[in-house]
Amino acid sequence: MSGSYVSEQVCNANYLVENISNTPNIKVIANTDVISCSGSTVLENITIKNTKTGEEKTVPAKALFIYIGTKPGTGWLNDIVLKDKKGFIITGSELMKDKTFHTFWKLDREPFLPETSVPGIFASGDVRFGALAGSSSAVGEGALAIRFVRKYLEEM
Numbered sequence: 001m002s003g004s005y006v007s008e009q010v011c012n013a014n015y016l017v018e019n020i021s022n023t024p025n026i027k028v029i030a031n032t033d034v035i036s037c038s039g040s041t042v043l044e045n046i047t048i049k050n051t052k053t054g055e056e057k058t059v060p061a062k063a064l065f066i067y068i069g070t071k072p073g074t075g076w077l078n079d080i081v082l083k084d085k086k087g088f089i090i091t092g093s094e095l096m097k098d099k100t101f102h103t104f105w106k107l108d109r110e111p112f113l114p115e116t117s118v119p120g121i122f123a124s125g126d127v128r129f130g131a132l133a134g135s136s137s138a139v140g141e142g143a144l145a146i147r148f149v150r151k152y153l154e155e156m
């Protein structure tokens with residue numbers, strides 16, 4: 001299952017994009033991959049490649065910040081639960097916004113807050129569509145999910 005949702009994880013990063021754009025001593029180079037790093041004992045240069053023209057350039061660099069963690073590793077779930085286009089898992093009331101909701105949700109009650117499109121399967125933390133994406137939120141969501149797992153088990 002895969003609905004069309006705008007990932008809030010991406011929207012939440014907009015303030016960073018704006019801050020960077022408004023900082024005069026930061027130069028943004030778009031459509032570019034870092035393809036190699038070099039230096040004798042510490043980083044001295046990075047080689048970058050324009051993904052459109054294929055042009056490669058080696059420029060001096062003292063540091064490299066690698067921004068990881070924005071892609072959810074949910075491929076292994078296949079289509080078992082509803083996800084957005086980027087792979088974030090849809091839960092709770094967000095499920096009800098999907099036009100196919102009534103085709104997959106057969107219970108008399110609404111989905112619990114961290115419940116996926118499959119009753120009894122819960123998601124919490126960064127992997128959940130709309131999550132605040134932070135350590136404390138992830139921990140809190142985990143605790144919340146346990147509460148709803150208990151509730152779900154009481155139904156059985």
Ligand SMILES: Cc1cc2nc3c(=O)[nH]c(=O)nc-3n(C[C@H](O)[C@H](O)[C@H](O)COP(=O)(O)OP(=O)(O)OC[C@H]3O[C@@H](n4cnc5c(N)ncnc54)[C@H](O)[C@@H]3O)c2cc1C
Pocket residue numbers: 066067068069070073076124125126127133134135136138
């Ligand atoms: C570069 C970076 C900097 C950050 N800085 C901060 C910060 O300063 N403050 C802050 O609050 N948050 C920060 N965060 C965000 C924070 O790390 C996350 O919000 C938090 O780790 C989310 O917790 P989680 O349990 O949802 O996911 P994760 O911490 O990603 O945990 C998911 C776990 O599931 C495992 N896993 C994945 N697939 C499978 C599978 N199929 N089977 C078994 N295990 C699997 C993974 O290996 C991983 O251990 C940062 C994140 C990044 C990437």
